[in-house]
Amino acid sequence: MDRRRISALAHADHPIAAPLSDTSVSRLLDRALPGGSERILDLGCGTAEWLLRAAAERPGVRAYGVDLDADTIVRAREGIAAKGLGDRIRLEAGDAGAYTAEDPFDLVLCVGSTHAFGGLLPTLEAVRKHLAPGGTVLIGDGFWEREPGRDTLDAGFDADEYADLATTVDRIVAAGWTPTYGHVSTIEEWDEYEWSWTGSLSRWALDHPGDPDSGAALTAAAEHRAAWLRGYRRTLGFATLVLRRTPDHLR
Numbered sequence: 001m002d003r004r005r006i007s008a009l010a011h012a013d014h015p016i017a018a019p020l021s022d023t024s025v026s027r028l029l030d031r032a033l034p035g036g037s038e039r040i041l042d043l044g045c046g047t048a049e050w051l052l053r054a055a056a057e058r059p060g061v062r063a064y065g066v067d068l069d070a071d072t073i074v075r076a077r078e079g080i081a082a083k084g085l086g087d088r089i090r091l092e093a094g095d096a097g098a099y100t101a102e103d104p105f106d107l108v109l110c111v112g113s114t115h116a117f118g119g120l121l122p123t124l125e126a127v128r129k130h131l132a133p134g135g136t137v138l139i140g141d142g143f144w145e146r147e148p149g150r151d152t153l154d155a156g157f158d159a160d161e162y163a164d165l166a167t168t169v170d171r172i173v174a175a176g177w178t179p180t181y182g183h184v185s186t187i188e189e190w191d192e193y194e195w196s197w198t199g200s201l202s203r204w205a206l207d208h209p210g211d212p213d214s215g216a217a218l219t220a221a222a223e224h225r226a227a228w229l230r231g232y233r234r235t236l237g238f239a240t241l242v243l244r245r246t247p248d249h250l251r
């Protein structure tokens, strides 16, 4: 079964593709967009759910997004048009690493998409060229809540893929950034995300038993659920941080 079809069905009930509640998303956007009229860019935007929420509540926001997956961009554009936000949210299909814009951005988002740049620190390095002076980054990435054991590694992770939260933040600060806000996903947010992911995919399979993909969808949901419950639940954490550059003379 096509991975993109799995992802589209799995995110039906939880369109933000990360373990964050609607309240957390809203609060993070409030902290990252204090002026309400910013120019913002989302690298690896998926269905552009962050941009939709940012623009819907702030008429002055102009938003841009890029995602590698052209089908996802088509679906995202449909959602944007349905909400009447097509004049303020522009999307393009392509590699986030190759994205160029004439003008810089007040806010650059990259949530759950740091693999597009090879990890957290390479992402932060890459976003600098897009950032206006004094601009803000909103970045969401994994960290180890506890040292990963065999079950977690068998679920498809490398031990050195992440560090613990304190080390993660130390590395960010050492790279010249100051956290001005942050949110660590709770176990409730994780469970809501994973039950939604596996549940909506399973529900679709049960509702469409005649579809040629229904068996594969049920299998994909079961494998994902096992990797989560036996592998990374309570071991993989997720932190979403609001960052600004630390001026050289304050480092």
Ligand SMILES: C[S@@+](CC[C@H](N)C(=O)[O-])C[C@H]1O[C@@H](n2cnc3c(N)ncnc32)[C@H](O)[C@@H]1O
Pocket (backbone or CB within 6 Å): 015, 016, 017, 018, 043, 044, 045, 046, 047, 048, 049, 050, 066, 067, 068, 069, 072, 094, 095, 096, 097, 110, 111, 112, 113, 115, 116, 117
């Ligand atoms: C976990 S989703 C996160 C989507 C969105 N940021 C959100 O929080 O809802 C990761 C996204 O990164 C995109 N992606 C992966 N590699 C990419 C690349 N090199 N350039 C642009 N997007 C990429 C995927 O297509 C996917 O939509």
